[in-house]
Amino acid sequence: MRAYRRLVNTLVCCSLLLLICPEFAFAEITLRFGTVFTPTTSTYRMLVDACRRIEAETNGAVTIDIRPTGEFGKPTELMKMVDSGDLEIAYTVQGYSPTRFVASSVIELPLIRRTATGGTKALWDLYESGALDHDYEGLKVVGLWALPTYGIFTATRPMDSPRDLRGLRIRNPSKTVGRALAKLGIVPVALPLNSMAAGMKSNLIDGISYGWYSSTTTGGADGQPLMNQLTHLLDINFSGPVVMLAMKRTTFDALPAPVKTAFDAHLGKGISIAIAEERDQIEEGMKRKLAEDGVHKVKRFSPSQMRDIRDELEEVYADWAAGMSEQGIDGRRLLDAARKAIAANEKP
Structure with a gap:
């Protein structure tokens, strides 16, 4: 009888614990995360930090096995590994899949933007508006940013x-x-x-x-x-290229609610913009260093020369828009929306 009471008390305590802290009900999940970075790069360190915060906030319900370049596969293979289920999260350059992320390539058009930050904020504006839905069917966008031009x-x-x-x-x-x-x-x-x-x-x-x-x-x-x-x-x-962190939508949707909440809090739009801002700072610092090193000769064209170049490229923009139309995307409308989004997010 005494043993029976102890068993009942144990079950009651466990039930109360699960009610108070439902994350303890989840079996531990391991997510494999392939990247193209070396361990010393700032972007890799930022991503590792985000993964560790997700693990901490979910009390170990999820382990994110993030690894540097080459440890899960070649950079060009990582997105395919997500599709096949051999990887849960991948960093990929969208240009590695040129027929897949066609709408997002609007941010890669020549001279459309100046900065990674402006391009990234514009990307998220377009993504959240649904203008890029064509590209991300079946995917969870864990990160999305533009690299410096x-x-x-x-x-x-x-x-x-x-x-x-x-x-x-x-x-x-x-x-x-x-x-x-x-x-x-x-x-x-x-x-x-x-x-x-x-x-x-x-x-x-x-x-x-x-x-x-x-x-x-x-x-x-x-x-x-x-x-x-x-x-x-x-x-x-x-x-400049567009890059992303991608998961299969079904993989993400199967995660416990607290894990999904932590993902959205520590990855997604916030970390994408933070990475883009840091990349811009690094890029500008390197430009100054090279301009002052006495070896390299840095040149910028005048505003009027740049206007002439943009005029020369209008045919390229028209060809891109026509190519989008062939795939069922209103390319001209998307290009106009991208230009407005960039203008709203980049300083004059």
Whole structure:
């Protein structure tokens, strides 16, 4: 009888505990999170911190196994691994899936934005308005941000005016950017990211369209940073990729309510904007450092020259909009909405 009473008391206590703290009812869940970052990068540290806060707030109901580049798969494979169920969360560059995230590519159009922060806020405005629903069917957007815009960098040829762009052989980062480069008289060259240094060393290309900070951390020829092969740096804010953190919607929806709440609190829009703001600060700091190092020559075109370039690219924007229309998306309306969102989120 005494043993029976102890059993009853134990069951009552457990029931009360589950009523007061329902998260204890959940079996521990492990979510595998693949990234493309090294452990020392600030973005990786920010994501790790967010994951640990989610774990703490849910009292260990979820463990997020976030790992640096290469530990779960190649960068180009991570999104496919989410689709197949071999990974729960993936960081991906949307350009790795060019036929999938077509509407979001509006933020990658040349000269449409100046900053990662403005582009990211505009992205979220468009996403929350439903304008990008085409891209994210079946997905939970855990993060979504624009990277800083690229410059155009050459090894030996100066770019003092738009005329100097003509005939330059520049590595082409994407189809739309390549179309825009060609409109300016540049010869776009399709080349893998890891072949940029060899391409310049062998004189296959004159330069690249790439990030300022990334050019100092990406490996170049002879074991030196890629930036060591470059001299003339055009600060033109030409274009920049959109990246995201993605989960299958069914995977997210199956999570306990407290875990979903913690995800939305510590990832999502908030961390996306925070990462974009930090990336802008890093990028601007690197521009100043390179301009002052006595080796590199940083050039900006005048406002009137930039207006001429934008006018030259109107055909590229029209082609992009027409391509969207072929996929059932009102491309002109989306482009207008993106421009308004960027104008509202970027300082003049």
